[in-house]
Amino acid sequence: MTHAVENPLHHPEVHQASLPGYVASFVITIGIMTAALWLTEKGSLSAQSLVGWTSLLALIAILIQAYWLLHMNWSKAQVWHTVAMVLFIPLFVVMIGLTMWMFHGLYQRTAITMPSGMRTAPAMHAATGGVATTTKEAAKAA
Amino acid sequence: MFVHLQGPWNPVWGRLSLQAIPYQNPILLGTFTFAMIAALAIVGAVVYFRAGPYLWREWFTTVDHKKIGVMYCLLGLVMLFRGFADALMIRTQQAIAVGPHSPGYLGALHGYLTPFHIGQVYTAHGLIMVVFAATPLLVGIMNIVVPLQIGARDMAYPYLNALGFWLTAAAGALVMLSLFVGNFAHGGWYGFLPLFELPYSPGVGVDYWMWAFQLSAVGTTMGSINLIATIVKMRAPGMTWMRMPIFTWASLSTNLIALTSFPVLMVSLALIGLDRYFGTHFYTAGQGGNLMLYNDLFWVWGHPEVYFLILPAFGMMSEIIPTFSEKTLFGYATMVVASFAIGGVSWGVWLHHFFTMAAEPSVNSFYSVTTMLVGIPTGVKVFNWIFTMYRGRVRFELPMLWALLALFLLLVGGMTGMMNAFATSDYMWHNGVFVVAHFHMMVLLIAASIFGGVEYWFPKVFGFKLEQRWGKWFFWFMVLGTAWVFVPMFILGFAGMTRRLDYIPVTQWAPYLRVMLVGMAFYVMALGFFVAHLYVSLRDRVKNRVGADPWGTTRNLEWMTHSPVPAYNFAYIPHVHARDEWAWRKEHGMASLGNESFEDIHMPRNTGVPVLLGGLAFVLCFALVWRIWWLAAAGLGAVVLVIILRSFARDTDEVIPAKTVAGVEGGAQDALPAPARG
Numbered sequence: 100m101t102h103a104v105e106n107p108l109h110h111p112e113v114h115q116a117s118l119p120g121y122v123a124s125f126v127i128t129i130g131i132m133t134a135a136l137w138l139t140e141k142g143s144l145s146a147q148s149l150v151g152w153t154s155l156l157a158l159i160a161i162l163i164q165a166y167w168l169l170h171m172n173w174s175k176a177q178v179w180h181t182v183a184m185v186l187f188i189p190l191f192v193v194m195i196g197l198t199m200w201m202f203h204g205l206y207q208r209t210a211i212t213m214p215s216g217m218r219t220a221p222a223m224h225a226a227t228g229g230v231a232t233t234t235k236e237a238a239k240a241a
Numbered sequence: 242m243f244v245h246l247q248g249p250w251n252p253v254w255g256r257l258s259l260q261a262i263p264y265q266n267p268i269l270l271g272t273f274t275f276a277m278i279a280a281l282a283i284v285g286a287v288v289y290f291r292a293g294p295y296l297w298r299e300w301f302t303t304v305d306h307k308k309i310g311v312m313y314c315l316l317g318l319v320m321l322f323r324g325f326a327d328a329l330m331i332r333t334q335q336a337i338a339v340g341p342h343s344p345g346y347l348g349a350l351h352g353y354l355t356p357f358h359i360g361q362v363y364t365a366h367g368l369i370m371v372v373f374a375a376t377p378l379l380v381g382i383m384n385i386v387v388p389l390q391i392g393a394r395d396m397a398y399p400y401l402n403a404l405g406f407w408l409t410a411a412a413g414a415l416v417m418l419s420l421f422v423g424n425f426a427h428g429g430w431y432g433f434l435p436l437f438e439l440p441y442s443p444g445v446g447v448d449y450w451m452w453a454f455q456l457s458a459v460g461t462t463m464g465s466i467n468l469i470a471t472i473v474k475m476r477a478p479g480m481t482w483m484r485m486p487i488f489t490w491a492s493l494s495t496n497l498i499a500l501t502s503f504p505v506l507m508v509s510l511a512l513i514g515l516d517r518y519f520g521t522h523f524y525t526a527g528q529g530g531n532l533m534l535y536n537d538l539f540w541v542w543g544h545p546e547v548y549f550l551i552l553p554a555f556g557m558m559s560e561i562i563p564t565f566s567e568k569t570l571f572g573y574a575t576m577v578v579a580s581f582a583i584g585g586v587s588w589g590v591w592l593h594h595f596f597t598m599a600a601e602p603s604v605n606s607f608y609s610v611t612t613m614l615v616g617i618p619t620g621v622k623v624f625n626w627i628f629t630m631y632r633g634r635v636r637f638e639l640p641m642l643w644a645l646l647a648l649f650l651l652l653v654g655g656m657t658g659m660m661n662a663f664a665t666s667d668y669m670w671h672n673g674v675f676v677v678a679h680f681h682m683m684v685l686l687i688a689a690s691i692f693g694g695v696e697y698w699f700p701k702v703f704g705f706k707l708e709q710r711w712g713k714w715f716f717w718f719m720v721l722g723t724a725w726v727f728v729p730m731f732i733l734g735f736a737g738m739t740r741r742l743d744y745i746p747v748t749q750w751a752p753y754l755r756v757m758l759v760g761m762a763f764y765v766m767a768l769g770f771f772v773a774h775l776y777v778s779l780r781d782r783v784k785n786r787v788g789a790d791p792w793g794t795t796r797n798l799e800w801m802t803h804s805p806v807p808a809y810n811f812a813y814i815p816h817v818h819a820r821d822e823w824a825w826r827k828e829h830g831m832a833s834l835g836n837e838s839f840e841d842i843h844m845p846r847n848t849g850v851p852v853l854l855g856g857l858a859f860v861l862c863f864a865l866v867w868r869i870w871w872l873a874a875a876g877l878g879a880v881v882l883v884i885i886l887r888s889f890a891r892d893t894d895e896v897i898p899a900k901t902v903a904g905v906e907g908g909a910q911d912a913l914p915a916p917a918r919g
Contacts, residue, residue, distance in 0.1 A: 204601030
């Protein structure tokens with residue numbers, strides 16, 4: 100059942116609001132995302148380093164947003180939100196990790212390519228130029 | 242921006258035309274006639290008894306968790322009937338269409354259903370039974386029971402509760418509408434990619450499937466948020482975690498699964514939507530897409546969904562078995578741990594639905610082992626139930642009979658599940674009817690628990706017991722039907738029969754298929770007994786009136802308050818002293834203690850906004866199915882507008898005066914026959 104709150108501004112979650120916090124997180128995360136875009140566009144890093152650096156930047160952006168935008172902290176008003184977020188992390192890692200593991204092996208074993216029937220399907224108007232559609236092309240591109 | 246369509250389209254009606262109405266199909270015409278007669282009978286009765294204002298005021302606009310729960314159960318029952326009709330069609334088709342000389346009717350070469358039609362029937366049967374029958378029935382029971390078990394007056398978010406229900410109902414209506422306007426997906430309930438892509442399924446069937454599924458997923462996610470918040474934040478004073486009733490624990494575990502897994506389903510369906518509407522390539526094999534990604538994402542939801550369904554069923558068994566064994570539940574703490582262990586492991590088993598994908602042996606081995614791990618906590622539960630009955634005074638009343646049937650089906654389904662967990666074996670019978678028979682054991686155990694739960698809590702909700710005689714006929718004919726349908730199905734699975742066949746090429750399978758048809762006849766008779774069970778119970782409701790504790794040996798808080806439960810649940814919020822509080826109070830002579838004076842009770846006010854939003858969501862999805870863009874835009878705009886307007890509503894609460902509470906409390910006692918007064 101809902102609890103009577105006459106004035107929504109008195110709600111403890113609303114009290115977490117902070118204009119400097121919002122502005123800071125917005126500016127910093129925009130900066131981080133711009134840096135990630137610049138790194139990707141520059142193309143001077145190896146694929147592995149690029150994934151590492153962009154992942155690190157994404158992690159920093161997530162932490163900043165979690166703290167300043169979503170107010171993840173241990174205060175009485177927010178502790179359940181924080182607990183839910185923390186408990187979500189292993190689930191996320193399990194799902195993404197296991198998915199990557201299964202697809203990594205699958206690609207190596209099957210070299211999935213586009214079946215010829217799909218290339219001529221009515222909805223596939225766009226040319227497949229630039230995209231590897233056979234095992235040979237994929238190997239060449241690699 | 243939108244993808245090129247095959248077939249006609251115009252800006253006013255989109256893809257909709259008179260040809261979309263299958264009036265030339267005698268089966269659908271008959272179904273339509275039946276539906277119209279049923280609808281006219283219901284509308285006629287409402288008009289005759291002038292029940293419209295009452296239904297609107299007390300039911301359609303309600304935010305009371307008990308009434309919403311009852312409506313969820315009614316929705317589930319209607320859809321269960323529809324799903325059963327689909328099953329009947331599948332079994333009759335397979336019994337007729339055996340061998341090249343089998344007769345063909347109604348335009349079918351063999352049997353009476355064309356491959357396209359039976360494909361729709363299979364798809365609808367699966368989706369309806371899992372998403373629109375079992376899920377609403379379980380959510381309905383959780384809705385009713387959980388707030389009562391924790392001593393709360395309603396759910397944490399009553400408005401959200403009503404909204405979740407009406408979105409689910411809108412999704413169910415969309416599935417039903419596909420019978421009479423257009424058609425339904427024909428490739429299986431969980432979808433196949435790239436078959437479900439627009440070039441290969443250019444009709445509206447997949448769109449109906451997708452939007453109905455999506456809408457129900459939104460509704461269920463809302464429900465899970467609500468139940469988790471209710472359990473975490475609204476327990477009565479003194480109800481520590483380890484004093485919580487076991488059904489509430491099961492509900493918490495199941496809704497954590499729902500909250501974390503249903504968003505994955507929504508994403509996987511949304512990506513199909515992007516492929517079908519905007520021409521993206523998430524699930525195509527080329528252009529950066531990956532058709533196995535759909536299987537991956539879908540079953541990331543799909544297997545946790547199995548435990549989402551089964552954990553409340555286990556919870557109901559854990560409530561029924563102690564009551565009718567007249568003992569406390571054996572191994573409470575291990576039950577709690579087992580519920581969460583099942584919930585946890587559920588997140589690491591999903592690849593076993595596609596062992597044949599050609600993943601590495603190490604990957605398949607990992608998922609084989611995790612799947613087998615599920616057997617450990619499940620085994621803990623089985624032994625706990627058996628030890629609860631051991632040396633108990635077991636009473637074989639209807640709820641207990643259903644719980645015991647569920648226990649038996651769990652053993653059969655569990656053992657065959659272990660067989661399926663071997664990836665090597667699965668290569669032999671993947672997509673065979675052995676797997677189909679296995680998972681039907683599991684869903685039938687869920688159904689048995691639901692029937693047990695309904696028998697058990699019915700007196701609490703409606704104030705009278707269901708009669709036993711016709712109920713037992715219903716029970717035993719369900720047992721007969723289950724044995725006669727699924728034992729042959731296991732045998733056919735070993736014989737190599739694959740699922741979803743519209744024509745049976747192996748004539749040696751015919752005897753088993755005919756035996757299964759006999760089983761279906763038992764199920765039809767069981768349905769008749771079920772109707773008689775309800776009719777006689779309603780007729781004799783005054784005679785079967787009960788007090789707060791109709792079974793005499795119940796243990797939890799819900800049995801403390803009156804039957805039927807007043808709108809405010811408890812006149813005063815109980816203070817909890819022990820696990821099994823009600824049993825503790827009875828043991829300590831505190832069963833009849835209560836306050837003599839009452840206070841005003843603050844409750845949420847009914848609102849018509851959820852039913853309006855459900856209706857608008859239905860319009861939006863219908864328009865998207867038929868690609869009527871102006872209607873979709875109008876529907877979406879209206880949904881957003883109504884949500885914004887509702888956010889400004891301030892008059893959302895009401896107070897039940899103490900005088901009214903006193904009147905209800907006194908009246909509830911006076912209405913009872915003397916022996917039933919608490």
